[in-house]
Amino acid sequence: MKNLESSMAGTVFTVNVAVGEEVSAGQVVMVLESMKMEIPIEAETAGKIATINAHEGDFVNEGDVLVTFE
Amino acid sequence: MKKVLIANRGEIARRIIKTCKRLNIETVAIFSEADKDLPYVKEADYAFLIGPSQVQQSYLKADDIIALAKREKVDAIHPGYGFLSENAEFARKAEAEGITFIGPKPETMEKMGDKIESRITMINANVPVVPGTEEGLATVEDAILAASSIGYPIMLKASAGGGGIGMIRCDDETTLVKHFESIKTRAKSYFGSDVVFLEKFIDSSRHIEVQIFGDKHGNIVHLFERNCSVQRRNQKVIEEAPSPNFPQEAREKLWEAAVNAAKAVDYINAGTVEFIVDHNHQFYFLEMNTRLQVEHPITEAITGFDLVEWQLKVAAGEELPVKDQSSIKSHGHAIEFRIYAEDPKTFFPSPGTIASQSWETEEDIRIDSGYEKGDKVTPFYDPMISKVIIHGENRKLAIESAQKVFSSAKIEGVKTNIPLFQQFLKDESFTSGEYSTSVLGEWMQRQREEVSK
Numbered sequence: 001m002k003n004l005e006s007s008m009a010g011t012v013f014t015v016n017v018a019v020g021e022e023v024s025a026g027q028v029v030m031v032l033e034s035m036k037m038e039i040p041i042e043a044e045t046a047g048k049i050a051t052i053n054a055h056e057g058d059f060v061n062e063g064d065v066l067v068t069f070e
Numbered sequence: 071m072k073k074v075l076i077a078n079r080g081e082i083a084r085r086i087i088k089t090c091k092r093l094n095i096e097t098v099a100i101f102s103e104a105d106k107d108l109p110y111v112k113e114a115d116y117a118f119l120i121g122p123s124q125v126q127q128s129y130l131k132a133d134d135i136i137a138l139a140k141r142e143k144v145d146a147i148h149p150g151y152g153f154l155s156e157n158a159e160f161a162r163k164a165e166a167e168g169i170t171f172i173g174p175k176p177e178t179m180e181k182m183g184d185k186i187e188s189r190i191t192m193i194n195a196n197v198p199v200v201p202g203t204e205e206g207l208a209t210v211e212d213a214i215l216a217a218s219s220i221g222y223p224i225m226l227k228a229s230a231g232g233g234g235i236g237m238i239r240c241d242d243e244t245t246l247v248k249h250f251e252s253i254k255t256r257a258k259s260y261f262g263s264d265v266v267f268l269e270k271f272i273d274s275s276r277h278i279e280v281q282i283f284g285d286k287h288g289n290i291v292h293l294f295e296r297n298c299s300v301q302r303r304n305q306k307v308i309e310e311a312p313s314p315n316f317p318q319e320a321r322e323k324l325w326e327a328a329v330n331a332a333k334a335v336d337y338i339n340a341g342t343v344e345f346i347v348d349h350n351h352q353f354y355f356l357e358m359n360t361r362l363q364v365e366h367p368i369t370e371a372i373t374g375f376d377l378v379e380w381q382l383k384v385a386a387g388e389e390l391p392v393k394d395q396s397s398i399k400s401h402g403h404a405i406e407f408r409i410y411a412e413d414p415k416t417f418f419p420s421p422g423t424i425a426s427q428s429w430e431t432e433e434d435i436r437i438d439s440g441y442e443k444g445d446k447v448t449p450f451y452d453p454m455i456s457k458v459i460i461h462g463e464n465r466k467l468a469i470e471s472a473q474k475v476f477s478s479a480k481i482e483g484v485k486t487n488i489p490l491f492q493q494f495l496k497d498e499s500f501t502s503g504e505y506s507t508s509v510l511g512e513w514m515q516r517q518r519e520e521v522s523k
Contacts, residue, residue, distance in 0.1 A: 007418075008418070008419060008420070008421065008449065009421050009448075009449045010419075010449045011124075011449070034419045034421065034449040035411070035412075035419035035421065035449055035450075035451065035452060035453040036451070036452050036453070037303075037417075037418070037419055037453075039418060039419070
């Protein structure tokens with residue numbers, strides 16, 4: 001199982017994928033908002049989403065696991 | 071005026087406190103949980119927690135702030151910039167409680183906050199505006215028709231928008247059709263109104279603005295212009311006063327237009343009239359900001375005035391400290407650099423703790439900083455951590471001092487754009503003074519090409 005971690009502290013602005021969804025490398029999985037800027041978080045590799053650990057409006061820290069892959 | 075509440079945070083709160091202290095005015099600061107240890111909280115005479123870190127639950131809580139102001143028996147509220155500074159409703163509520171709002175009349179804020187209405191006001195006052203539509207566009211068909219008579223490229227803009235948000239450049243009908251509904255939707259969710267309009271896109275233009283000031287006795291003066299064309303993501307990075315590459319004749323016309331714009335709305339307190347200026351020095355009204363601007367220190371540097379002091383005096387009902395335009399003189403050249411906690415290459419934010427910061431400061435160098443060593447830069451607010459303002463006898467000397475300051479400047483713990491300034495300040499595109507709003511983007515593009523060669 002692979003994890004996708006947050007690259008910075010911020011608030012989750014949108015969650016762009018669903019559990020069970022097949023995503024490709026480079027696809028935007030989530031958009032974080034930090035310091036008045038929207039930052040897209042992209043999947044590093046292709047895979048199927050196993051869990052989504054952060055939801056719209058949640059505050060996440062750098063290094064927090066945002067989604068896991070099967 | 072004996073006691074003022076500052077409805078803001080960081081460097082601007084600190085800057086307002088400084089002038090209040092000098093004038094023996096007591097200050098009341100408000101802070102969110104994230105900001106509890108920042109310098110401005112300690113420097114204010116009184117400080118109160120207003121809520122959690124998110125702005126909606128703290129600095130934007132208008133009613134809570136007014137209730138606190140009432141309880142603390144302040145005479146006035148200084149809104150700073152951003153947050154509630156251009157919120158007419160907030161100003162009205164404060165005044166209804168007998169608290170002076172340090173800024174223009176709420177009606178002026180409303181009028182200038184609506185971009186279509188401000189365009190019409192300026193047309194009636196003979197201030198040139200960018201060619202465009204004077205009515206909101208209801209359907210995409212109306213937009214196509216209007217765009218073809220204005221001529222592409224055009225800017226599609228939200229009437230209630232501003233600050234670089236809620237607008238997009240459209241080069242042809244296809245892109246206009248593509249973005250029409252999404253800009254309308256965005257305008258509705260960001261600004262509460264889905265009214266959009268069109269403006270002609272002015273190529274290789276500069277952003278030059280004029281500081282104006284009015285009092286309650288009908289006096290209005292300008293305090294010269296600022297060139298704010300060095301931008302990233304439609305946000306200013308470097309500002310200069312006076313504007314380089316701008317003939318005296320054009321400058322005088324611009325000041326006059328700004329004063330006419332201010333007179334058209336009986337402007338009171340500090341305001342800024344923003345213009346787009348093309349390569350022939352032809353200018354067009356863009357918008358009016360009804361507050362103190364981030365970059366006001368460069369105007370202070372060249373005029374020798376304290377604009378916050380002017381604001382406090384005008385709000386107290388006094389006349390402008392200098393109301394005779396011909397007695398207002400400009401000396402030398404000033405440049406402001408905004409220090410952002412961000413990656414200098416990607417511009418991505420970089421929150422963190424400031425482990426150390428060191429500046430080699432000399433005379434004529436002013437640093438307005440919201441943070442000191444050990445302070446935390448949190449992800450909840452704007453990434454600007456400080457401003458470096460340099461004043462020199464002329465532009466060349468000011469740039470030389472800036473190069474010196476940045477060659478030894480060091481901030482550790484967060485990434486900043488200091489490395490960008492170290493390089494960009496040496497580039498001819500900046501030093502020549504002949505630049506437009508695309509200068510920083512183009513320079514970065516060249517840097518990337520150099521690296522890949």
